[in-house]
Amino acid sequence: MKISEITKTVPIDEVGVEERVxxxxxxxxxKESKVQALKLALSMIDLTTLEGMxxxxxxxxxxxxxxxxxxxxxxxxxxxxxxxxxxxxxxxKKALRGTDxxxxxxxxxxxxxxxxxxxxxxxxxxxxxxxxxxxDMVISRGEFLKGNYSYVYDEIVxxxxxxxxxxxxxxxxxxELQTYENVRKASDLAMHAGADFIKTSTGKVKPAATxxxxxxxxxxxxxxxxxxxxxxxxxPAGGIRKAKQAIQYLVLVKETLGADWLTPEYFRFGASSxxxxxxxxxxxxxxxxxxxxxxxSND
Amino acid sequence: xxxxxxxxxxxxxxxxxxxxxxxxxxxxxVYDGDDNILANACQCSRKDLRDAVVAARNAQKGWNNRSAYxxxxxxxxxAEMLETRKAQFVEELETIGYKTKKAKAEVExxxxxxxxxxxxxxxxxxxxxxxxPVSSSHFNFSMPEPMGVVxxxxxxxxxxxxxxxxxxxxxxxxxxxVILASEKYPLSAISFAEVLNSSDVPGGVVNILTGFKNExxxxxxxxxDVNAFFYTDPDIEQGKRxxxxxxxxxxxxxxxxxxxxxxxxxxxQSPYYITDFQETKTTWHPVGL
Numbered sequence: 188m189k190i191s192e193i194t195k196t197v198p199i200d201e202v203g204v205e206e207r208v209x210x211x212x213x214x215x216x217x218k219e220s221k222v223q224a225l226k227l228a229l230s231m232i233d234l235t236t237l238e239g240m241x242x243x244x245x246x247x248x249x250x251x252x253x254x255x256x257x258x259x260x261x262x263x264x265x266x267x268x269x270x271x272x273x274x275x276x277x278x279x280k281k282a283l284r285g286t287d288x289x290x291x292x293x294x295x296x297x298x299x300x301x302x303x304x305x306x307x308x309x310x311x312x313x314x315x316x317x318x319x320x321x322x323d324m325v326i327s328r329g330e331f332l333k334g335n336y337s338y339v340y341d342e343i344v345x346x347x348x349x350x351x352x353x354x355x356x357x358x359x360x361x362x363e364l365q366t367y368e369n370v371r372k373a374s375d376l377a378m379h380a381g382a383d384f385i386k387t388s389t390g391k392v393k394p395a396a397t398x399x400x401x402x403x404x405x406x407x408x409x410x411x412x413x414x415x416x417x418x419x420x421x422x423p424a425g426g427i428r429k430a431k432q433a434i435q436y437l438v439l440v441k442e443t444l445g446a447d448w449l450t451p452e453y454f455r456f457g458a459s460s461x462x463x464x465x466x467x468x469x470x471x472x473x474x475x476x477x478x479x480x481x482x483x484s485n486d
Numbered sequence: 487x488x489x490x491x492x493x494x495x496x497x498x499x500x501x502x503x504x505x506x507x508x509x510x511x512x513x514x515x516v517y518d519g520d521d522n523i524l525a526n527a528c529q530c531s532r533k534d535l536r537d538a539v540v541a542a543r544n545a546q547k548g549w550n551n552r553s554a555y556x557x558x559x560x561x562x563x564x565a566e567m568l569e570t571r572k573a574q575f576v577e578e579l580e581t582i583g584y585k586t587k588k589a590k591a592e593v594e595x596x597x598x599x600x601x602x603x604x605x606x607x608x609x610x611x612x613x614x615x616x617x618x619p620v621s622s623s624h625f626n627f628s629m630p631e632p633m634g635v636v637x638x639x640x641x642x643x644x645x646x647x648x649x650x651x652x653x654x655x656x657x658x659x660x661x662x663x664v665i666l667a668s669e670k671y672p673l674s675a676i677s678f679a680e681v682l683n684s685s686d687v688p689g690g691v692v693n694i695l696t697g698f699k700n701e702x703x704x705x706x707x708x709x710x711d712v713n714a715f716f717y718t719d720p721d722i723e724q725g726k727r728x729x730x731x732x733x734x735x736x737x738x739x740x741x742x743x744x745x746x747x748x749x750x751x752x753x754x755q756s757p758y759y760i761t762d763f764q765e766t767k768t769t770w771h772p773v774g775l
Contacts (some may be wrong), residue, residue: 296656408742474703475708476708476709476736477532477536477539477705477708477709477710477711478710478711479709479710479711479712479737480711481710481711482737
């Protein structure tokens with residue numbers, strides 16, 4: 188699709204999408220492949236805390252978890268990034284000094300996005316200045332649903348500019364977009380406007396990330412890549428708590444976009460409790476013993 | 487003359503308040519007293535166990551947060567439900583070779599056992615809790631608290647009474663459990679799950695699996711999210727006992743074995759069955775001089 192055709196609707200076969208997801212989910216991944224997938228998923232996590240009650244202490248603890256997911260397994264990969272609210276970026280920056288772990292910050296009046304453009308740009312510039320490597324912005328769903336696509340497009344372009352060198356992830360909040368066609372359209376808009384990643388949800392709206400929505404977005408990424416040659420990343424976020432789900436997402440990515448996208452550079456999970464489930468499954472694979480969550484740090 | 491085809495019951499498992507089939511798709515044959523096939527029972531796998539432990543763990547906090555009195559009421563309710571289905575259980579026991587009199591005695595003893603433990607629900611804390619004399623200005627007291635999730639092997643003999651006798655003391659104390667039913671006679675256990683399901687017991691408090699003890703032993707005793715293991719088997723080999731004990735050390739599971747001779751006797755019920763799965767918490771409460 189060209190940007191001039193953006194108002195045209197790409198029809199999505201709802202039943203087909205859901206059937207394809209169901210078929211891919213039936214795939215069985217065991218033993219060594221499973222361990223590899225679990226470790227890969229761990230390395231793709233944006234370890235996230237986005238609560239009104241977050242404190243510097245909690246963020247520091249989360250950063251510690253990011254650096255060393257499980258003390259008993261020092262060889263594990265670290266997570267890809269830590270994702271926090273703007274005022275916690277300096278705290279995370281300090282806690283992650285000397286590591287490869289990125290700092291992602293939500294911005295643009297997360298989670299609602301109901302603010303003025305000036306305020307959003309100022310917030311974006313501020314978090315980048317404070318040291319965020321990645322910015323997770325939300326689109327204006329109200330404007331989008333009204334059909335004011337140019338507003339949404341211009342906003343993303345402006346935020347992208349404000350990001351400078353920082354990567355921009357665009358949150359579509361698919362739980363509010365009503366239809367798969369809208370998800371597809373929002374994905375196309377965001378990518379054309381310069382998004383480095385498209386992300387499903389804020390985690391504050393239910394349903395958050397679902398596999399069918401992710402598939403629709405992955406197909407948008409694929410088509411955009413064929414049209415422009417630019418690779419855009421994907422980040423499902425919210426509601427992914429189990430290792431099994433994570434592996435199912437990896438299968439979706441592999442089957443839709445290929446192995447090129449199976450790296451933290453192009454695929455992320457926005458999650459927090461997923462980390463411990465992945466760790467529990469990795470230890471289960473190594474020891475053969477089912478694990479209890481009490482034996483893993485609670486961050 | 488009736489040419490009606492009888493509708494037979496599919497015996498499934500009981501996990502988290504639902505009746506799923508085993509994920510493994512495996513079944514084993516259950517025979518009556520005369521070697522005729524009665525039904526197919528689920529041959530549960532380690533994954534069914536894993537799911538059951540998750541259900542039990544999720545239910546534990548809520549179950550423990552209920553008042554002791556309420557847990558007693560619910561146990562009493564199980565007894566009420568069992569009473570109304572007495573005939574069904576008597577008949578089911580007869581199919582595996584029980585004489586009517588013996589079957590009736592077993593069902594009635596099961597009901598009475600539930601009432602017995604229902605009565606203890608808000609009393610064992612009073613009997614086993616203590617106020618301890620200390621020399622500082624503290625009010626010092628110790629109370630029993632549930633361990634958490636208990637894996638249980640139901641006795642092989644006495645498919646209903648045995649099951650009830652191991653289940654009731656575990657749950658009345660605020661624990662949740664995963665029970666592997668009698669391997670040879672699993673059908674009453676699944677029918678009993680229907681009783682549980684209709685008697686205010688929250689889903690996940692009692693989970694009942696059927697299958698082979700030897701197959702599930704390893705994971706039932708090693709699982710690190712399980713706090714205790716309870717079995718009764720009087721004839722278990724020494725090697726197996728050792729294996730159970732060793733596996734349990736992995737996360738310091740408490741192991742209790744109660745080889746009961748006669749499940750109808752007084753020996754099969756006591757408040758000590760409750761405290762077997764309780765830990766003691768001692769509180770130092772400051773008081774003025």
